[in-house]
Amino acid sequence: MMAQTPATRLEAYPQPARGRTRAVAALVVALVCLGVRWPLLSQPGFIQDQVYFLHWASLAERGGVAAVYGPRADGRPWCNYPPLYPYVLRSLASVYRTGTGKPLDNAVMADVAGLRLTAETAAASALFKMPAVIADAMTCALLVVWLSRRASMKTATVVAMLYGLMPAVIFDSAVWGQVDSIPTLFSLIALESVLRQRWTWAGAFTALAVLTKAQAVLIVPLIAIAALFSGRRAAGAAMRVVAGAAVVAVVLLAPLWSVRENVAKAYTDAAGYYPFMHLNGFSAWFLANPLTSPRLDALADHYRRDDLAILAGLTPRQLGFVSFGLVAGTLMVTVARARAGAGILRQAAAILPLAFMVLCTQMHERYLLPALAMWAWAFVPSWRWWIGWLAIGAVAALNLVWVWEQPLIVPGGAALATWTRHTHAGIATGVYCAVLLAIVLMMSLAAMAKRPRPDIMA
Numbered sequence: 115m116m117a118q119t120p121a122t123r124l125e126a127y128p129q130p131a132r133g134r135t136r137a138v139a140a141l142v143v144a145l146v147c148l149g150v151r152w153p154l155l156s157q158p159g160f161i162q163d164q165v166y167f168l169h170w171a172s173l174a175e176r177g178g179v180a181a182v183y184g185p186r187a188d189g190r191p192w193c194n195y196p197p198l199y200p201y202v203l204r205s206l207a208s209v210y211r212t213g214t215g216k217p218l219d220n221a222v223m224a225d226v227a228g229l230r231l232t233a234e235t236a237a238a239s240a241l242f243k244m245p246a247v248i249a250d251a252m253t254c255a256l257l258v259v260w261l262s263r264r265a266s267m268k269t270a271t272v273v274a275m276l277y278g279l280m281p282a283v284i285f286d287s288a289v290w291g292q293v294d295s296i297p298t299l300f301s302l303i304a305l306e307s308v309l310r311q312r313w314t315w316a317g318a319f320t321a322l323a324v325l326t327k328a329q330a331v332l333i334v335p336l337i338a339i340a341a342l343f344s345g346r347r348a349a350g351a352a353m354r355v356v357a358g359a360a361v362v363a364v365v366l367l368a369p370l371w372s373v374r375e376n377v378a379k380a381y382t383d384a385a386g387y388y389p390f391m392h393l394n395g396f397s398a399w400f401l402a403n404p405l406t407s408p409r410l411d412a413l414a415d416h417y418r419r420d421d422l423a424i425l426a427g428l429t430p431r432q433l434g435f436v437s438f439g440l441v442a443g444t445l446m447v448t449v450a451r452a453r454a455g456a457g458i459l460r461q462a463a464a465i466l467p468l469a470f471m472v473l474c475t476q477m478h479e480r481y482l483l484p485a486l487a488m489w490a491w492a493f494v495p496s497w498r499w500w501i502g503w504l505a506i507g508a509v510a511a512l513n514l515v516w517v518w519e520q521p522l523i524v525p526g527g528a529a530l531a532t533w534t535r536h537t538h539a540g541i542a543t544g545v546y547c548a549v550l551l552a553i554v555l556m557m558s559l560a561a562m563a564k565r566p567r568p569d570i571m572a
Contacts (some may be wrong), residue, residue: 197367277490333466
């Protein structure tokens with residue numbers, strides 16, 4: 115068994131000259147990442163999401179972020195996202211008003227919804243995609259910095275560049291206009307802070323991640339175990355984690371106290387918001403409800419519910435949670451037994467989001483994106499690592515294109531989307547992808563159980 119690198123042992127800092135080389139490489143990778151995405155920003159993103167974001171931004175600018183959590187006609191709050199991104203949206207609305215001289219009003223939203231390309235809609239699309247695109251660039255730059263501490267500068271640059279150029283990563287932020295890269299960035303910084311024993315920062319960025327997307331709660335057990343196994347100063351580490359998280363939570367949540375119940379629904383209602391086996395994500399549950407094309411306009415007619423008993427009185431939702439809980443619990447025990455060594459922590463962090471995507475119900479196509487970033491952060495020089503990472507990247511890209519074609523933005527997008535919606539040997543594309551993800555997950559878990567070591571699938 116290869117010895118684990120304990121979380122309490124800091125890796126050697128680079129010499130100044132290498133530090134300058136690292137900074138230049140990180141800057142170049144970040145600029146390439148931005149340059150590739152720049153031509154895509156002004157094009158309309160996924161319309162339903164973009165209209166939601168614009169509406170929330172308008173509400174937040176006019177009535178404060180608390181207004182975003184006001185009730186709709188059906189009693190649900192307008193916003194079903196945790197509160198950090200609505201704060202960002204409020205700022206973007208102000209920037210839009212300053213830059214265009216016009217408010218972000220219903221006319222702009224109607225033009226966006228109607229796919230009318232005007233100066234105002236182009237500005238709105240570019241502006242509202244920018245936070246996620248900047249998060250992509252920052253993730254790439256930080257991957258160079260972090261990976262170059264345990265791999266060659268060339269390898270670190272290649273991995274970071276490949277991550278930034280992955281079609282799924284580009285599509286999610288610069289084409290679709292979603293924000294998954296933001297909580298992913300915060301999660302990575304939190305985990306890296308643990309390895310550097312920056313416990314207050316670990317707590318703060320964990321809170322930022324969880325307050326951006328509920329799925330980021332996956333890293334909380336890892337942060338907790340790492341703090342508890344940080345050596346003789348474990349109590350102090352745990353207190354600093356809690357203190358960092360508490361400060362961020364108070365700052366962001368205190369202004370929303372009057373709508374705290376609706377803010378809480380972003381978490382408590384997440385598991386049942388769309389009660390179906392899958393939401394077009396190529397999870398294992400896609401095998402039980404395979405589709406040849408997405409049916410976004412009639413979910414109840416085409417998607418099987420996940421809250422009806424199918425086995426021994428258990429529902430698919432419960433079976434998914436139990437399955438994921440068993441995997442997550444096994445990972446946590448393994449990490450604890452290895453005293454949260456750096457390698458085993460990276461390994462568990464890479465597997466967790468993949469297991470979440472494969473095993474749980476209600477998975478969207480975008481929920482695979484954090485696994486791509488975590489896998490890159492957990493890089494090891496192993497062909498198994500490369501196969502796993504590239505397989506996840508390929509499935510993520512096919513899943514996104516399968517759900518939403520964009521012929522005006524992605525050359526050949528319509529043709530590729532049509533291909534993914536055909537059956538191959540009588541089997542839907544999503545079935546192949548779901549099986550591939552399940553295989554990658556099982557191989558990763560088997561390798562970790564057989565010989566825990568600081569790598570992925572090696």
